[in-house]
Amino acid sequence: MVLATTLSLLALQADLPRRGALGAQFAQLSDEAITAANLEPGTSGIVVTGVVPGLTAEKAGLKPSDVITKINDRPAKAQGLGEWVRTIPAGSEMTFTVIRDRKPMTLKHRLVERPRDPGNANYTVTYSSVDTTCGRMRTIITTPKKPGKYPAILFIQGFSPVSYDFTLEGSKGDVTSLDGPILYHFASSNFVLMRVEKPGVGDSEGGPFANLDFKSEIDIYRQAMKQMIDMTLVDKRNVFIFGHSMGGSFGPMIANEFPVRGLAVYGTAGRTWFEYLMDTIRYQGLVAGQSFEGADEEARIGAKVMSQVMLLKKSPEEVKKSSPELAQFVDAYFPGGLFNGKTLEFWRQLNEINFATYWAKCGSHVLAVRGASDFVTYDADHKLIADIINSVNPGYGKFEVLPNSDHLFHNFATEKESMAKFQFGQCNPAFGKLVTDWIETVKVR
Numbered sequence: 001m002v003l004a005t006t007l008s009l010l011a012l013q014a015d016l017p018r019r020g021a022l023g024a025q026f027a028q029l030s031d032e033a034i035t036a037a038n039l040e041p042g043t044s045g046i047v048v049t050g051v052v053p054g055l056t057a058e059k060a061g062l063k064p065s066d067v068i069t070k071i072n073d074r075p076a077k078a079q080g081l082g083e084w085v086r087t088i089p090a091g092s093e094m095t096f097t098v099i100r101d102r103k104p105m106t107l108k109h110r111l112v113e114r115p116r117d118p119g120n121a122n123y124t125v126t127y128s129s130v131d132t133t134c135g136r137m138r139t140i141i142t143t144p145k146k147p148g149k150y151p152a153i154l155f156i157q158g159f160s161p162v163s164y165d166f167t168l169e170g171s172k173g174d175v176t177s178l179d180g181p182i183l184y185h186f187a188s189s190n191f192v193l194m195r196v197e198k199p200g201v202g203d204s205e206g207g208p209f210a211n212l213d214f215k216s217e218i219d220i221y222r223q224a225m226k227q228m229i230d231m232t233l234v235d236k237r238n239v240f241i242f243g244h245s246m247g248g249s250f251g252p253m254i255a256n257e258f259p260v261r262g263l264a265v266y267g268t269a270g271r272t273w274f275e276y277l278m279d280t281i282r283y284q285g286l287v288a289g290q291s292f293e294g295a296d297e298e299a300r301i302g303a304k305v306m307s308q309v310m311l312l313k314k315s316p317e318e319v320k321k322s323s324p325e326l327a328q329f330v331d332a333y334f335p336g337g338l339f340n341g342k343t344l345e346f347w348r349q350l351n352e353i354n355f356a357t358y359w360a361k362c363g364s365h366v367l368a369v370r371g372a373s374d375f376v377t378y379d380a381d382h383k384l385i386a387d388i389i390n391s392v393n394p395g396y397g398k399f400e401v402l403p404n405s406d407h408l409f410h411n412f413a414t415e416k417e418s419m420a421k422f423q424f425g426q427c428n429p430a431f432g433k434l435v436t437d438w439i440e441t442v443k444v445r
Helices: 002-011 031-036 056-060 081-085 180-187 214-229 247-255 273-287 292-311 316-322 324-333 344-352 355-361 379-392 415-420 430-442
Strands: 024-028 046-051 067-071 093-100 103-110 123-132 135-144 150-156 192-196 234-244 262-266 365-371 397-402
Touching (some): 046 056, 056 093, 123 214, 135 214, 150 180, 150 214, 150 247, 180 192, 180 430, 214 344, 234 247, 234 430, 247 355, 262 430, 273 292, 273 344, 292 324, 316 324, 365 430, 397 430
Parallel strands (some): 365 397
Antiparallel strands (some): 024 046, 046 067, 093 103, 135 192
Protein backbone atom coordinates (compact mmCIF):
# COMPACT_ATOMS: atom_id res chain seq x y z
CA MET A 1 0.00 0.00 0.00
CA VAL A 2 2.87 2.39 0.74
CA LEU A 3 4.32 1.73 -2.71
CA ALA A 4 0.94 2.21 -4.43
CA THR A 5 0.37 5.51 -2.64
CA THR A 6 3.84 6.73 -3.53
CA LEU A 7 3.38 5.82 -7.19
CA SER A 8 0.02 7.59 -7.21
CA LEU A 9 1.61 10.81 -6.00
CA LEU A 10 4.56 10.52 -8.36
CA ALA A 11 2.18 10.20 -11.29
CA LEU A 12 0.69 13.55 -10.32
CA GLN A 13 3.94 15.52 -10.38
CA ALA A 14 3.39 18.66 -12.40
CA ASP A 15 4.79 19.43 -15.80
CA LEU A 16 3.19 22.89 -15.68
CA PRO A 17 5.90 25.54 -15.20
CA ARG A 18 5.97 27.32 -11.86
CA ARG A 19 5.44 31.07 -11.95
CA GLY A 20 7.71 33.54 -10.23
CA ALA A 21 6.75 36.08 -7.59
CA LEU A 22 8.02 39.62 -7.06
CA GLY A 23 6.84 39.45 -3.47
CA ALA A 24 5.99 43.10 -2.92
CA GLN A 25 3.04 45.45 -2.79
CA PHE A 26 3.08 48.58 -4.95
CA ALA A 27 1.19 51.82 -5.44
CA GLN A 28 1.26 54.07 -8.48
CA LEU A 29 3.55 57.09 -7.99
CA SER A 30 1.34 60.13 -7.28
CA ASP A 31 2.10 63.83 -7.72
CA GLU A 32 2.15 64.16 -3.94
CA ALA A 33 4.72 61.36 -3.63
CA ILE A 34 6.86 62.95 -6.34
CA THR A 35 6.90 66.25 -4.40
CA ALA A 36 7.53 64.54 -1.05
CA ALA A 37 10.50 62.62 -2.48
CA ASN A 38 11.83 65.74 -4.24
CA LEU A 39 11.75 63.93 -7.59
CA GLU A 40 11.72 65.55 -10.98
CA PRO A 41 8.19 66.63 -11.96
CA GLY A 42 6.66 64.10 -14.32
CA THR A 43 8.62 61.14 -12.92
CA SER A 44 6.63 57.97 -13.49
CA GLY A 45 6.85 54.71 -11.65
CA ILE A 46 5.57 52.77 -8.65
CA VAL A 47 6.22 53.01 -4.92
CA VAL A 48 7.04 49.93 -2.85
CA THR A 49 4.55 49.76 0.02
CA GLY A 50 5.49 46.36 1.41
CA VAL A 51 7.96 43.49 0.92
CA VAL A 52 7.36 39.77 1.48
CA PRO A 53 10.27 37.97 3.19
CA GLY A 54 12.17 35.45 1.09
CA LEU A 55 10.90 36.47 -2.34
CA THR A 56 12.38 38.43 -5.24
CA ALA A 57 11.88 41.97 -3.95
CA GLU A 58 13.52 41.32 -0.60
CA LYS A 59 16.41 39.35 -2.09
CA ALA A 60 17.03 42.15 -4.59
CA GLY A 61 17.21 44.63 -1.70
CA LEU A 62 14.00 46.55 -2.33
CA LYS A 63 12.57 48.42 0.66
CA PRO A 64 9.29 50.18 1.42
CA SER A 65 9.21 53.76 0.03
CA ASP A 66 11.57 52.84 -2.84
CA VAL A 67 10.44 54.35 -6.13
CA ILE A 68 10.81 51.93 -9.06
CA THR A 69 10.92 53.63 -12.44
CA LYS A 70 11.76 50.57 -14.56
CA ILE A 71 11.73 46.78 -14.29
CA ASN A 72 13.88 45.05 -16.93
CA ASP A 73 13.96 48.35 -18.88
CA ARG A 74 10.14 48.33 -18.94
CA PRO A 75 8.45 51.44 -17.47
CA ALA A 76 7.09 50.45 -14.07
CA LYS A 77 3.31 50.68 -13.82
CA ALA A 78 1.06 49.12 -11.22
CA GLN A 79 -1.64 48.31 -13.77
CA GLY A 80 -0.91 45.07 -15.58
CA LEU A 81 2.27 44.39 -13.58
CA GLY A 82 1.08 41.03 -12.25
CA GLU A 83 0.02 39.83 -15.70
CA TRP A 84 3.39 40.82 -17.15
CA VAL A 85 5.39 39.09 -14.41
CA ARG A 86 3.42 35.89 -15.12
CA THR A 87 5.08 35.79 -18.57
CA ILE A 88 8.60 35.70 -17.10
CA PRO A 89 9.99 32.24 -16.19
CA ALA A 90 11.09 31.71 -12.60
CA GLY A 91 14.88 32.00 -12.36
CA SER A 92 15.12 34.85 -14.88
CA GLU A 93 17.17 37.85 -13.81
CA MET A 94 15.13 40.87 -12.79
CA THR A 95 16.60 44.37 -12.89
CA PHE A 96 15.00 47.19 -10.89
CA THR A 97 15.82 50.82 -11.61
CA VAL A 98 15.19 52.49 -8.27
CA ILE A 99 15.25 55.90 -6.60
CA ARG A 100 15.90 55.71 -2.87
CA ASP A 101 16.40 58.80 -0.73
CA ARG A 102 16.56 60.80 -3.99
CA LYS A 103 19.49 58.69 -5.20
CA PRO A 104 19.28 56.42 -8.27
CA MET A 105 20.42 52.81 -8.00
CA THR A 106 20.07 49.49 -9.80
CA LEU A 107 19.08 46.31 -7.93
CA LYS A 108 19.10 42.80 -9.38
CA HIS A 109 18.05 39.28 -8.46
CA ARG A 110 16.64 36.23 -10.20
CA LEU A 111 12.86 35.86 -10.15
CA VAL A 112 12.13 33.59 -7.20
CA GLU A 113 9.57 30.81 -7.65
CA ARG A 114 6.28 31.31 -5.86
CA PRO A 115 6.40 29.52 -2.50
CA ARG A 116 4.57 26.21 -2.33
CA ASP A 117 2.37 24.84 0.40
CA PRO A 118 4.88 22.58 2.19
CA GLY A 119 2.26 20.46 3.93
CA ASN A 120 2.96 19.30 7.47
CA ALA A 121 3.51 16.19 9.57
CA ASN A 122 -0.01 14.91 8.81
CA TYR A 123 -0.47 15.60 5.10
CA THR A 124 1.48 15.98 1.87
CA VAL A 125 0.78 18.65 -0.77
CA THR A 126 1.35 17.75 -4.42
CA TYR A 127 1.38 20.30 -7.27
CA SER A 128 0.00 18.88 -10.50
CA SER A 129 -2.09 19.99 -13.50
CA VAL A 130 -4.99 18.95 -15.71
CA ASP A 131 -5.59 19.52 -19.40
CA THR A 132 -8.84 21.40 -20.04
CA THR A 133 -10.51 23.24 -22.89
CA CYS A 134 -9.11 26.41 -21.27
CA GLY A 135 -5.50 25.14 -21.21
CA ARG A 136 -3.51 23.47 -18.45
CA MET A 137 -4.81 24.29 -14.98
CA ARG A 138 -2.82 24.00 -11.77
CA THR A 139 -4.19 21.50 -9.27
CA ILE A 140 -3.00 21.39 -5.66
CA ILE A 141 -3.74 18.11 -3.92
CA THR A 142 -3.54 17.49 -0.19
CA THR A 143 -3.28 13.84 0.89
CA PRO A 144 -2.96 12.16 4.31
CA LYS A 145 0.52 10.75 4.93
CA LYS A 146 -0.78 7.56 6.50
CA PRO A 147 -1.46 4.87 3.84
CA GLY A 148 -5.06 3.92 3.27
CA LYS A 149 -8.25 4.83 1.40
CA TYR A 150 -9.73 8.23 2.19
CA PRO A 151 -12.84 10.24 1.35
CA ALA A 152 -12.10 13.11 -1.02
CA ILE A 153 -13.31 16.70 -1.41
CA LEU A 154 -13.15 18.74 -4.60
CA PHE A 155 -13.20 22.43 -3.69
CA ILE A 156 -14.89 24.69 -6.26
CA GLN A 157 -14.28 28.33 -5.47
CA GLY A 158 -16.36 31.43 -6.22
CA PHE A 159 -16.31 33.35 -9.49
CA SER A 160 -13.49 35.82 -8.71
CA PRO A 161 -9.93 35.37 -10.05
CA VAL A 162 -8.53 34.55 -6.63
CA SER A 163 -5.51 32.27 -6.27
CA TYR A 164 -5.77 29.42 -3.78
CA ASP A 165 -2.07 28.65 -4.08
CA PHE A 166 -1.14 29.38 -0.48
CA THR A 167 -0.09 27.47 2.63
CA LEU A 168 -3.17 26.10 4.37
CA GLU A 169 -1.62 25.73 7.81
CA GLY A 170 -1.65 29.11 9.50
CA SER A 171 -3.84 30.75 6.85
CA LYS A 172 -6.11 33.49 8.21
CA GLY A 173 -9.00 33.45 5.75
CA ASP A 174 -8.28 37.04 4.72
CA VAL A 175 -8.18 38.40 1.16
CA THR A 176 -4.91 36.55 0.51
CA SER A 177 -6.15 33.18 1.81
CA LEU A 178 -9.91 32.99 1.37
CA ASP A 179 -11.43 29.76 2.75
CA GLY A 180 -7.97 28.88 4.10
CA PRO A 181 -8.95 27.80 7.64
CA ILE A 182 -11.90 25.80 6.23
CA LEU A 183 -9.69 23.98 3.74
CA TYR A 184 -7.05 23.40 6.43
CA HIS A 185 -9.71 21.74 8.58
CA PHE A 186 -10.53 19.34 5.73
CA ALA A 187 -6.84 18.63 5.02
CA SER A 188 -6.29 17.90 8.72
CA SER A 189 -9.34 15.62 8.98
CA ASN A 190 -8.09 12.73 6.82
CA PHE A 191 -9.53 13.86 3.49
CA VAL A 192 -7.93 14.01 0.09
CA LEU A 193 -8.49 17.68 -0.81
CA MET A 194 -8.15 19.21 -4.27
CA ARG A 195 -7.80 22.89 -5.11
CA VAL A 196 -7.76 23.98 -8.77
CA GLU A 197 -6.70 27.37 -10.14
CA LYS A 198 -8.61 29.28 -12.82
CA PRO A 199 -7.28 30.40 -16.23
CA GLY A 200 -4.80 33.23 -16.01
CA VAL A 201 -4.47 32.77 -12.23
CA GLY A 202 -1.35 31.48 -10.50
CA ASP A 203 0.44 28.89 -12.64
CA SER A 204 -2.59 28.13 -14.81
CA GLU A 205 -2.53 28.81 -18.52
CA GLY A 206 -5.27 30.57 -20.42
CA GLY A 207 -7.07 33.76 -19.69
CA PRO A 208 -7.63 36.55 -19.43
CA PHE A 209 -10.00 35.53 -16.69
CA ALA A 210 -12.59 38.15 -17.72
CA ASN A 211 -13.15 36.34 -21.03
CA LEU A 212 -13.90 32.95 -19.45
CA ASP A 213 -17.51 31.92 -20.08
CA PHE A 214 -19.55 29.69 -17.80
CA LYS A 215 -19.73 26.65 -20.07
CA SER A 216 -15.96 26.62 -20.65
CA GLU A 217 -15.27 26.89 -16.93
CA ILE A 218 -17.24 23.71 -16.25
CA ASP A 219 -14.52 21.64 -17.94
CA ILE A 220 -11.96 22.83 -15.38
CA TYR A 221 -13.85 21.13 -12.54
CA ARG A 222 -14.71 18.13 -14.70
CA GLN A 223 -11.03 17.42 -15.36
CA ALA A 224 -10.06 18.12 -11.76
CA MET A 225 -12.65 15.64 -10.56
CA LYS A 226 -11.35 13.02 -12.99
CA GLN A 227 -7.84 13.46 -11.66
CA MET A 228 -8.94 13.26 -8.05
CA ILE A 229 -11.07 10.13 -8.30
CA ASP A 230 -8.38 8.32 -10.30
CA MET A 231 -5.98 8.56 -7.35
CA THR A 232 -5.34 5.19 -5.71
CA LEU A 233 -5.84 6.45 -2.17
CA VAL A 234 -9.28 7.97 -2.87
CA ASP A 235 -12.28 6.03 -1.55
CA LYS A 236 -14.47 6.32 -4.65
CA ARG A 237 -17.59 5.56 -2.61
CA ASN A 238 -17.08 8.77 -0.66
CA VAL A 239 -16.39 11.64 -3.03
CA PHE A 240 -17.65 15.07 -2.00
CA ILE A 241 -17.80 18.59 -3.42
CA PHE A 242 -17.54 21.83 -1.46
CA GLY A 243 -18.83 24.72 -3.58
CA HIS A 244 -18.42 28.23 -2.23
CA SER A 245 -20.58 30.98 -3.78
CA MET A 246 -20.54 30.47 -7.58
CA GLY A 247 -18.90 27.13 -6.88
CA GLY A 248 -22.30 26.03 -5.61
CA SER A 249 -23.65 26.46 -9.14
CA PHE A 250 -20.96 24.32 -10.74
CA GLY A 251 -21.26 21.66 -8.02
CA PRO A 252 -24.53 19.95 -9.05
CA MET A 253 -23.49 19.99 -12.71
CA ILE A 254 -20.32 18.06 -11.88
CA ALA A 255 -22.32 15.75 -9.61
CA ASN A 256 -24.48 14.85 -12.62
CA GLU A 257 -21.38 13.52 -14.39
CA PHE A 258 -19.64 11.68 -11.55
CA PRO A 259 -20.79 9.54 -8.60
CA VAL A 260 -20.69 12.13 -5.82
CA ARG A 261 -21.79 11.07 -2.36
CA GLY A 262 -22.46 14.60 -1.14
CA LEU A 263 -22.31 18.31 -1.93
CA ALA A 264 -21.83 21.04 0.65
CA VAL A 265 -22.61 24.50 -0.70
CA TYR A 266 -22.24 27.83 1.05
CA GLY A 267 -23.46 31.27 0.02
CA THR A 268 -24.86 30.25 -3.36
CA ALA A 269 -27.98 30.71 -5.51
CA GLY A 270 -30.67 28.17 -6.31
CA ARG A 271 -33.16 30.16 -8.38
CA THR A 272 -32.70 31.60 -11.85
CA TRP A 273 -29.82 34.06 -12.00
CA PHE A 274 -32.21 36.89 -12.96
CA GLU A 275 -34.40 36.29 -9.87
CA TYR A 276 -31.34 36.26 -7.62
CA LEU A 277 -29.94 39.40 -9.27
CA MET A 278 -33.18 41.34 -8.76
CA ASP A 279 -33.19 40.47 -5.06
CA THR A 280 -29.59 41.60 -4.80
CA ILE A 281 -30.26 45.00 -6.35
CA ARG A 282 -33.08 45.67 -3.89
CA TYR A 283 -31.74 44.02 -0.75
CA GLN A 284 -28.16 45.24 -0.73
CA GLY A 285 -29.40 48.81 -1.01
CA LEU A 286 -31.57 48.29 2.06
CA VAL A 287 -28.67 46.78 4.04
CA ALA A 288 -26.57 49.80 3.10
CA GLY A 289 -29.21 52.14 4.58
CA GLN A 290 -31.20 53.05 1.48
CA SER A 291 -34.85 53.96 2.05
CA PHE A 292 -37.53 51.47 1.07
CA GLU A 293 -38.76 53.95 -1.53
CA GLY A 294 -35.26 54.35 -2.94
CA ALA A 295 -34.67 50.60 -3.04
CA ASP A 296 -37.96 50.10 -4.85
CA GLU A 297 -37.03 52.67 -7.49
CA GLU A 298 -33.59 51.14 -7.96
CA ALA A 299 -35.14 47.68 -8.36
CA ARG A 300 -37.42 49.03 -11.07
CA ILE A 301 -34.53 50.63 -12.94
CA GLY A 302 -32.38 47.53 -12.46
CA ALA A 303 -35.14 45.34 -13.89
CA LYS A 304 -35.41 47.55 -16.98
CA VAL A 305 -31.66 47.42 -17.59
CA MET A 306 -30.97 43.82 -16.67
CA SER A 307 -33.93 42.36 -18.54
CA GLN A 308 -32.72 43.91 -21.78
CA VAL A 309 -29.08 42.89 -21.32
CA MET A 310 -29.47 39.51 -19.63
CA LEU A 311 -32.77 38.22 -21.02
CA LEU A 312 -33.09 39.94 -24.39
CA LYS A 313 -29.29 39.84 -24.83
CA LYS A 314 -28.95 43.42 -26.05
CA SER A 315 -25.53 45.02 -25.76
CA PRO A 316 -25.15 47.89 -23.28
CA GLU A 317 -24.72 50.25 -26.22
CA GLU A 318 -27.98 49.06 -27.78
CA VAL A 319 -29.80 49.65 -24.50
CA LYS A 320 -28.39 53.16 -24.20
CA LYS A 321 -29.41 53.93 -27.77
CA SER A 322 -32.98 52.66 -27.40
CA SER A 323 -33.43 53.94 -23.81
CA PRO A 324 -31.18 57.01 -23.35
CA GLU A 325 -32.79 57.74 -19.98
CA LEU A 326 -31.09 54.56 -18.70
CA ALA A 327 -27.61 55.42 -20.02
CA GLN A 328 -26.07 56.38 -16.68
CA PHE A 329 -27.39 53.21 -15.06
CA VAL A 330 -26.14 51.03 -17.93
CA ASP A 331 -22.66 52.52 -17.55
CA ALA A 332 -22.77 51.95 -13.78
CA TYR A 333 -23.85 48.30 -14.09
CA PHE A 334 -21.58 47.42 -17.03
CA PRO A 335 -18.30 49.34 -16.85
CA GLY A 336 -16.21 48.50 -19.88
CA GLY A 337 -18.98 46.24 -21.14
CA LEU A 338 -18.38 43.77 -18.27
CA PHE A 339 -20.51 42.79 -15.30
CA ASN A 340 -18.60 42.12 -12.08
CA GLY A 341 -15.41 41.83 -14.13
CA LYS A 342 -16.74 39.13 -16.48
CA THR A 343 -18.08 39.18 -20.02
CA LEU A 344 -21.85 39.23 -20.46
CA GLU A 345 -21.70 35.78 -22.07
CA PHE A 346 -20.78 34.23 -18.71
CA TRP A 347 -23.84 35.68 -16.99
CA ARG A 348 -26.20 35.00 -19.90
CA GLN A 349 -25.17 31.35 -20.01
CA LEU A 350 -25.61 31.16 -16.24
CA ASN A 351 -29.14 32.57 -16.49
CA GLU A 352 -30.16 30.01 -19.11
CA ILE A 353 -29.37 27.00 -16.92
CA ASN A 354 -32.20 25.25 -15.08
CA PHE A 355 -30.29 24.39 -11.94
CA ALA A 356 -33.30 22.68 -10.37
CA THR A 357 -32.89 19.98 -13.03
CA TYR A 358 -29.28 19.37 -12.01
CA TRP A 359 -30.09 19.34 -8.29
CA ALA A 360 -32.98 16.91 -8.85
CA LYS A 361 -30.86 14.48 -10.87
CA CYS A 362 -27.58 14.55 -8.92
CA GLY A 363 -28.63 11.78 -6.52
CA SER A 364 -26.32 13.16 -3.82
CA HIS A 365 -26.75 14.15 -0.23
CA VAL A 366 -26.71 17.95 -0.01
CA LEU A 367 -25.90 20.39 2.79
CA ALA A 368 -26.92 23.95 1.83
CA VAL A 369 -25.60 26.56 4.26
CA ARG A 370 -25.98 30.32 4.37
CA GLY A 371 -24.13 32.56 6.81
CA ALA A 372 -26.48 34.65 8.95
CA SER A 373 -24.48 37.81 8.14
CA ASP A 374 -24.07 37.04 4.43
CA PHE A 375 -25.66 40.02 2.65
CA VAL A 376 -24.71 38.55 -0.75
CA THR A 377 -27.02 35.50 -0.66
CA TYR A 378 -30.39 34.47 0.75
CA ASP A 379 -32.06 31.79 2.86
CA ALA A 380 -34.61 31.25 0.08
CA ASP A 381 -32.01 29.85 -2.33
CA HIS A 382 -30.49 27.43 0.17
CA LYS A 383 -33.86 26.22 1.44
CA LEU A 384 -34.96 25.75 -2.17
CA ILE A 385 -31.93 23.55 -2.90
CA ALA A 386 -32.68 21.35 0.13
CA ASP A 387 -36.36 21.18 -0.84
CA ILE A 388 -35.51 20.05 -4.39
CA ILE A 389 -33.23 17.32 -3.07
CA ASN A 390 -35.82 16.11 -0.54
CA SER A 391 -38.58 16.05 -3.18
CA VAL A 392 -36.60 13.35 -5.01
CA ASN A 393 -34.74 11.66 -2.14
CA PRO A 394 -36.46 12.43 1.18
CA GLY A 395 -33.96 13.15 3.93
CA TYR A 396 -31.05 13.77 1.57
CA GLY A 397 -31.27 17.57 1.69
CA LYS A 398 -30.38 19.74 4.68
CA PHE A 399 -30.59 23.53 5.06
CA GLU A 400 -28.62 25.35 7.77
CA VAL A 401 -27.99 28.96 8.78
CA LEU A 402 -24.53 29.53 10.30
CA PRO A 403 -24.40 32.31 12.94
CA ASN A 404 -21.63 34.94 12.87
CA SER A 405 -20.51 34.09 9.36
CA ASP A 406 -20.69 36.30 6.26
CA HIS A 407 -20.07 35.51 2.60
CA LEU A 408 -16.31 35.16 3.19
CA PHE A 409 -16.77 33.21 6.46
CA HIS A 410 -15.83 36.30 8.47
CA ASN A 411 -17.35 36.42 11.95
CA PHE A 412 -19.55 39.49 11.72
CA ALA A 413 -22.79 39.33 13.69
CA THR A 414 -24.98 41.17 11.19
CA GLU A 415 -25.25 41.76 7.45
CA LYS A 416 -24.87 45.51 7.99
CA GLU A 417 -21.62 45.06 9.93
CA SER A 418 -20.28 42.72 7.24
CA MET A 419 -21.08 45.22 4.48
CA ALA A 420 -19.33 48.03 6.36
CA LYS A 421 -16.18 45.99 7.04
CA PHE A 422 -16.22 43.48 4.19
CA GLN A 423 -12.88 41.60 3.72
CA PHE A 424 -11.57 42.83 7.08
CA GLY A 425 -13.10 40.35 9.50
CA GLN A 426 -11.65 37.27 11.14
CA CYS A 427 -12.54 33.82 9.87
CA ASN A 428 -15.22 31.83 11.63
CA PRO A 429 -14.05 28.21 11.05
CA ALA A 430 -17.34 26.67 12.24
CA PHE A 431 -18.38 25.71 8.70
CA GLY A 432 -15.52 23.22 8.44
CA LYS A 433 -16.71 21.27 11.47
CA LEU A 434 -20.32 21.50 10.31
CA VAL A 435 -19.37 19.88 7.01
CA THR A 436 -17.17 17.12 8.46
CA ASP A 437 -19.85 16.25 11.03
CA TRP A 438 -22.41 16.07 8.22
CA ILE A 439 -20.12 13.89 6.10
CA GLU A 440 -19.85 11.45 9.01
CA THR A 441 -23.64 10.99 8.85
CA VAL A 442 -23.90 10.42 5.09
CA LYS A 443 -20.72 8.67 4.01
CA VAL A 444 -20.63 5.02 2.95
CA ARG A 445 -19.00 2.81 5.59
